[in-house]
Amino acid sequence: MTVTDPAADQLVAEAEDNLEAAIDATSDVAEVLAADEDAAPPAVVNDALAEFRERLHNDVGDWFVVHTYSGMENRVKANLENRISSLNMEDFIFQVVVPTEEVAEIKSGQRRMVRRTVLPGYVLVRMDLTDESWSAVRHTPSVTGFVGHSHQPVPLSLDEVENMLAPAVEAAVAATSETPGRPKKAAKIEFTDFVPGDSVMVVDGPFATLHATITELNVDAQRVKALVEIFGRETPVELSFTQIQKV
Structure with a gap:
Protein backbone atom coordinates (compact mmCIF):
# COMPACT_ATOMS: atom_id res chain seq x y z
CA MET A 1 0.00 0.00 0.00
CA GLU A 178 -35.47 -11.73 31.43
CA THR A 179 -38.92 -12.41 32.87
CA PRO A 180 -41.28 -9.58 31.79
CA GLY A 181 -42.53 -7.48 34.69
CA ARG A 182 -40.13 -9.01 37.18
CA PRO A 183 -38.39 -6.25 39.16
CA LYS A 184 -34.65 -6.22 39.52
CA LYS A 185 -33.14 -6.40 42.96
CA ALA A 186 -31.67 -3.10 44.07
CA ALA A 187 -27.96 -3.30 44.61
CA LYS A 188 -26.66 -2.70 48.10
CA ILE A 189 -25.21 0.75 48.60
CA GLU A 190 -21.73 0.38 50.00
CA PHE A 191 -19.52 2.82 51.86
CA THR A 192 -16.62 4.24 49.86
CA ASP A 193 -13.61 6.39 50.65
CA PHE A 194 -12.95 7.31 47.03
CA VAL A 195 -12.72 11.04 46.31
CA PRO A 196 -12.22 13.01 43.08
CA GLY A 197 -8.54 13.18 42.21
CA ASP A 198 -7.76 9.69 43.52
CA SER A 199 -5.50 7.51 41.39
CA VAL A 200 -6.94 4.02 41.09
CA MET A 201 -6.25 0.73 39.34
CA VAL A 202 -9.03 -0.82 37.26
CA VAL A 203 -9.34 -4.44 38.42
CA ASP A 204 -12.34 -5.65 36.43
CA GLY A 205 -14.03 -5.06 33.09
CA PRO A 206 -12.69 -3.99 29.67
CA PHE A 207 -10.07 -1.67 31.20
CA ALA A 208 -8.64 -4.09 33.78
CA THR A 209 -4.93 -3.44 34.64
CA LEU A 210 -5.11 0.21 33.51
CA HIS A 211 -4.65 3.19 35.81
CA ALA A 212 -7.33 5.85 36.13
CA THR A 213 -7.90 9.20 37.83
CA ILE A 214 -11.31 9.80 39.42
CA THR A 215 -12.98 13.03 38.25
CA GLU A 216 -16.51 12.59 39.64
CA LEU A 217 -18.20 10.41 42.27
CA ASN A 218 -21.80 9.15 42.52
CA VAL A 219 -22.21 7.29 45.83
CA ASP A 220 -25.90 6.47 45.26
CA ALA A 221 -25.17 4.80 41.94
CA GLN A 222 -21.89 3.31 43.24
CA ARG A 223 -20.07 4.65 40.17
CA VAL A 224 -17.26 7.03 39.33
CA LYS A 225 -16.29 8.98 36.27
CA ALA A 226 -12.58 8.70 35.59
CA LEU A 227 -9.89 9.35 33.01
CA VAL A 228 -8.24 6.20 31.64
CA GLU A 229 -5.39 6.17 29.15
CA ILE A 230 -6.63 4.16 26.16
CA PHE A 231 -4.57 3.84 22.97
CA GLY A 232 -2.28 6.63 24.12
CA ARG A 233 -4.81 9.28 25.17
CA GLU A 234 -6.86 10.06 28.29
CA THR A 235 -10.46 8.97 27.77
CA PRO A 236 -13.40 9.62 30.15
CA VAL A 237 -15.13 6.40 31.25
CA GLU A 238 -17.65 5.32 33.89
CA LEU A 239 -16.71 2.57 36.34
CA SER A 240 -18.40 0.91 39.29
CA PHE A 241 -16.85 0.91 42.76
CA THR A 242 -16.21 -2.83 42.42
CA GLN A 243 -14.12 -2.29 39.28
CA ILE A 244 -11.47 -0.10 40.92
CA GLN A 245 -9.10 -0.07 43.85
CA LYS A 246 -6.79 2.60 45.25
CA VAL A 247 -3.10 2.52 44.36
Missing part, protein backbone atom coordinates in the same frame (compact mmCIF):
# COMPACT_ATOMS: atom_id res chain seq x y z
CA THR A 2 1.43 3.37 -1.01
CA VAL A 3 -1.09 5.69 0.64
CA THR A 4 0.51 8.14 3.06
CA ASP A 5 -1.11 10.48 5.56
CA PRO A 6 1.41 12.31 7.82
CA ALA A 7 -1.32 14.00 9.88
CA ALA A 8 -2.93 10.67 10.67
CA ASP A 9 0.46 9.14 11.50
CA GLN A 10 1.01 11.82 14.14
CA LEU A 11 -2.44 11.37 15.67
CA VAL A 12 -2.10 7.59 16.12
CA ALA A 13 1.64 7.26 16.84
CA GLU A 14 1.19 6.90 20.59
CA ALA A 15 -1.80 4.60 20.17
CA GLU A 16 0.25 1.80 18.59
CA ASP A 17 2.16 0.95 21.78
CA ASN A 18 -1.04 0.70 23.84
CA LEU A 19 -3.19 -1.34 21.42
CA GLU A 20 -2.29 -4.87 22.53
CA ALA A 21 -2.63 -4.24 26.28
CA ALA A 22 -5.95 -2.42 25.97
CA ILE A 23 -7.49 -5.07 23.72
CA ASP A 24 -6.28 -7.90 25.96
CA ALA A 25 -8.00 -6.14 28.83
CA THR A 26 -11.37 -6.50 27.10
CA SER A 27 -11.30 -10.26 27.79
CA ASP A 28 -12.79 -9.40 31.21
CA VAL A 29 -16.49 -9.02 30.34
CA ALA A 30 -18.90 -6.42 31.71
CA GLU A 31 -19.97 -6.39 35.34
CA VAL A 32 -22.81 -8.65 36.50
CA LEU A 33 -25.95 -7.57 34.67
CA ALA A 34 -28.54 -8.62 37.25
CA ALA A 35 -29.17 -10.88 40.24
CA ASP A 36 -28.33 -14.57 39.72
CA GLU A 37 -31.91 -15.69 39.36
CA ASP A 38 -32.45 -13.20 36.51
CA ALA A 39 -29.42 -14.31 34.49
CA ALA A 40 -29.75 -16.22 31.23
CA PRO A 41 -29.15 -19.99 31.54
CA PRO A 42 -25.47 -20.84 30.86
CA ALA A 43 -26.43 -23.17 28.01
CA VAL A 44 -28.28 -20.33 26.24
CA VAL A 45 -25.32 -17.97 26.60
CA ASN A 46 -22.87 -20.65 25.44
CA ASP A 47 -25.00 -21.44 22.37
CA ALA A 48 -25.15 -17.75 21.44
CA LEU A 49 -21.41 -17.33 21.88
CA ALA A 50 -20.72 -20.47 19.84
CA GLU A 51 -22.89 -19.15 16.99
CA PHE A 52 -21.16 -15.76 17.24
CA ARG A 53 -17.69 -17.37 17.07
CA GLU A 54 -18.65 -19.49 14.06
CA ARG A 55 -19.99 -16.47 12.21
CA LEU A 56 -16.89 -14.48 13.13
CA HIS A 57 -14.59 -17.13 11.63
CA ASN A 58 -16.69 -17.49 8.48
CA ASP A 59 -17.10 -13.80 7.70
CA VAL A 60 -14.92 -12.39 4.93
CA GLY A 61 -12.51 -9.51 5.46
CA ASP A 62 -10.23 -8.41 8.29
CA TRP A 63 -11.07 -6.30 11.33
CA PHE A 64 -9.36 -2.94 11.86
CA VAL A 65 -9.56 -0.36 14.66
CA VAL A 66 -10.43 3.17 13.56
CA HIS A 67 -9.71 6.17 15.77
CA THR A 68 -12.50 8.79 16.05
CA TYR A 69 -13.15 11.97 17.94
CA SER A 70 -14.44 11.13 21.42
CA GLY A 71 -18.21 10.83 21.58
CA MET A 72 -18.53 10.55 17.81
CA GLU A 73 -18.43 6.75 17.54
CA ASN A 74 -22.06 6.25 16.51
CA ARG A 75 -22.00 9.19 14.13
CA VAL A 76 -18.88 7.78 12.48
CA LYS A 77 -20.65 4.43 12.12
CA ALA A 78 -23.65 6.08 10.44
CA ASN A 79 -21.47 8.31 8.22
CA LEU A 80 -19.28 5.42 7.12
CA GLU A 81 -22.27 3.20 6.35
CA ASN A 82 -23.66 6.01 4.16
CA ARG A 83 -20.29 6.36 2.41
CA ILE A 84 -20.10 2.62 1.77
CA SER A 85 -23.39 2.88 -0.11
CA SER A 86 -22.69 6.12 -1.95
CA LEU A 87 -19.18 5.03 -3.00
CA ASN A 88 -20.31 1.51 -3.96
CA MET A 89 -17.87 -0.07 -1.49
CA GLU A 90 -20.16 -2.91 -0.36
CA ASP A 91 -17.78 -5.49 -1.86
CA PHE A 92 -14.85 -4.15 0.19
CA ILE A 93 -16.24 -2.76 3.47
CA PHE A 94 -18.62 -5.22 5.11
CA GLN A 95 -19.39 -4.17 8.68
CA VAL A 96 -18.98 -1.23 11.07
CA VAL A 97 -19.30 -1.88 14.81
CA VAL A 98 -19.21 0.28 17.93
CA PRO A 99 -18.39 -2.21 20.73
CA THR A 100 -20.85 -1.80 23.60
CA GLU A 101 -21.77 -3.42 26.89
CA GLU A 102 -24.75 -3.22 29.23
CA VAL A 103 -24.16 -2.27 32.85
CA ALA A 104 -26.40 -1.78 35.87
CA GLU A 105 -27.09 1.83 36.86
CA ILE A 106 -28.86 2.83 40.07
CA LYS A 107 -30.81 6.09 39.90
CA SER A 108 -33.28 7.28 42.56
CA GLY A 109 -33.03 3.87 44.17
CA GLN A 110 -34.05 2.07 40.96
CA ARG A 111 -31.79 -0.31 39.09
CA ARG A 112 -31.83 -0.17 35.31
CA MET A 113 -29.65 -1.45 32.51
CA VAL A 114 -27.87 1.08 30.29
CA ARG A 115 -25.77 0.53 27.19
CA ARG A 116 -22.40 2.23 26.96
CA THR A 117 -19.43 2.23 24.60
CA VAL A 118 -16.65 -0.17 25.59
CA LEU A 119 -13.85 1.78 23.89
CA PRO A 120 -14.71 5.50 23.68
CA GLY A 121 -13.18 7.04 20.57
CA TYR A 122 -12.80 3.81 18.58
CA VAL A 123 -14.82 1.91 15.98
CA LEU A 124 -14.22 -1.55 14.49
CA VAL A 125 -14.44 -2.02 10.72
CA ARG A 126 -14.49 -5.36 8.86
CA MET A 127 -13.10 -4.84 5.39
CA ASP A 128 -10.75 -5.90 2.62
CA LEU A 129 -7.96 -3.32 2.73
CA THR A 130 -7.33 -1.62 -0.61
CA ASP A 131 -6.36 1.93 -1.54
CA GLU A 132 -10.02 2.71 -2.21
CA SER A 133 -11.44 1.15 0.96
CA TRP A 134 -8.69 2.74 3.07
CA SER A 135 -9.56 6.14 1.62
CA ALA A 136 -13.31 5.63 2.12
CA VAL A 137 -12.79 4.92 5.83
CA ARG A 138 -9.99 7.40 6.49
CA HIS A 139 -11.84 10.35 4.98
CA THR A 140 -15.11 9.72 6.79
CA PRO A 141 -15.99 12.81 8.88
CA SER A 142 -14.73 12.59 12.51
CA VAL A 143 -12.28 9.75 11.71
CA THR A 144 -8.70 10.69 12.62
CA GLY A 145 -6.97 7.54 11.37
CA PHE A 146 -6.42 3.84 11.74
CA VAL A 147 -4.84 2.55 14.95
CA GLY A 148 -1.45 1.04 14.24
CA HIS A 149 0.54 2.01 11.16
CA SER A 150 -1.77 4.65 9.73
CA HIS A 151 -1.27 3.98 6.01
CA GLN A 152 -0.65 0.24 6.41
CA PRO A 153 -2.73 -0.81 9.45
CA VAL A 154 -2.44 -4.31 10.88
CA PRO A 155 -5.74 -6.18 11.34
CA LEU A 156 -6.86 -7.50 14.70
CA SER A 157 -6.74 -11.20 15.43
CA LEU A 158 -10.10 -13.01 15.64
CA ASP A 159 -9.46 -13.62 19.35
CA GLU A 160 -9.08 -9.88 19.90
CA VAL A 161 -12.28 -9.16 17.99
CA GLU A 162 -14.14 -11.82 19.95
CA ASN A 163 -13.02 -10.34 23.27
CA MET A 164 -14.22 -6.90 22.22
CA LEU A 165 -17.63 -7.97 20.88
CA ALA A 166 -18.58 -10.86 23.18
CA PRO A 167 -19.99 -8.61 25.98
CA ALA A 168 -22.63 -7.27 23.58
CA VAL A 169 -23.62 -10.83 22.61
CA GLU A 170 -23.98 -11.83 26.26
CA ALA A 171 -25.99 -8.68 27.02
CA ALA A 172 -28.38 -9.41 24.15
CA VAL A 173 -28.97 -12.94 25.45
CA ALA A 174 -29.56 -11.64 28.98
CA ALA A 175 -32.06 -9.07 27.71
CA THR A 176 -34.13 -11.66 25.84
CA SER A 177 -34.06 -14.09 28.78
